[in-house]
Amino acid sequence: MSLEEAHARWRESTPAHGDRSAYKDVWDRQARDSEVAWLAVAGHTDEATLDLTAVGTIDILRSTVGIRPDDVILEIGCGIGRVGKPLSAQCLHWFGADISGAMLGHARARLKARPNATLVELSTVGLQEFPRDAFDLVYCTIVFMHLLEWDRYRYVEEAFRVLRPGGRCYFDNYPLDSEHGWKVFQESAGYPLDRRPAHMSMSSTREELRIYLAKAGFADVVVHDLQNGMIAATGRKPESGSSA
Ligand SMILES: C[S@@+](CC[C@H](N)C(=O)[O-])C[C@H]1O[C@@H](n2cnc3c(N)ncnc32)[C@H](O)[C@@H]1O
Secondary structure: OOHHHHHHHHHHOOOEOOOOOOHHHHHHHOOOOHHHHHHHHHOOOOHHHHHHHHHHHHHHHHHHOOOOOOOEEEEEOOOOOOOHHHHHHHOOEEEEEEOOHHHHHHHHHHOOOOOOEEEEEOOOOOOOOOOOOOEEEEEEOOOHHHOOHHHHHHHHHHHHHHEEEEEEEEEEEOEOOOHHHHHHHHHHHOOOHHHOEOOOOOOEOHHHHHHHHHHHOOEEEEEEEOOOOOEEEEEEOOOOOOOO
């Protein structure tokens, strides 16, 4: 299938003017076959490019929050396991959580040779499937732009709960106050209301991300300007951090 054909199928499977918070339905449709899922997650359909972009994401994690061989890691919104496939070879155990069972179906096929990778379907927004103090690192990449602000914060709060004291977190989005961010904003604003896709990207500001992490209780909060034009907020759960 050509890239153009795959794009056409992707557009077909995108409900117009859907309810943005109907995340399961919206993202199961985005994963109805592998071409559509690969496009929705990474903007292309070939495995080699997917692996290359994953290396880029891992480099960003390494330079912002670090990756250690004995880390137990959770990715929120892991999609088809783009990052988990190579990252699981560099840590003790990698967990991928996603609200879309269909996305996880693709991830399961891609990660079947990885004994230390576990996939978990989330029943709703939040990490209710995981116990407190379970992870050394929780990260969430290319997901916040698809979530409502309250749901973004819910995942930050939940990351705090499931991280061990001393554990690190990472959340990214693209910033409104950049040339790229403003271009996306203007293009999206130009969509007729009745054709606006439910998953349409929405930016963050540095201050928004900083506030979420600080309010959730994280220490050492830093907002990084990444080379790819995105911003990422990182923090550490204090050693005395309670996760009631
Ligand atoms: C653009 S993809 C990114 C996937 C992966 N993080 C990556 O970088 O390859 C967005 C992912 O977020 C998931 N997602 C959307 N809404 C979600 C929610 N409320 N909770 C958890 N995951 C969600 C989608 O199912 C999809 O797999």
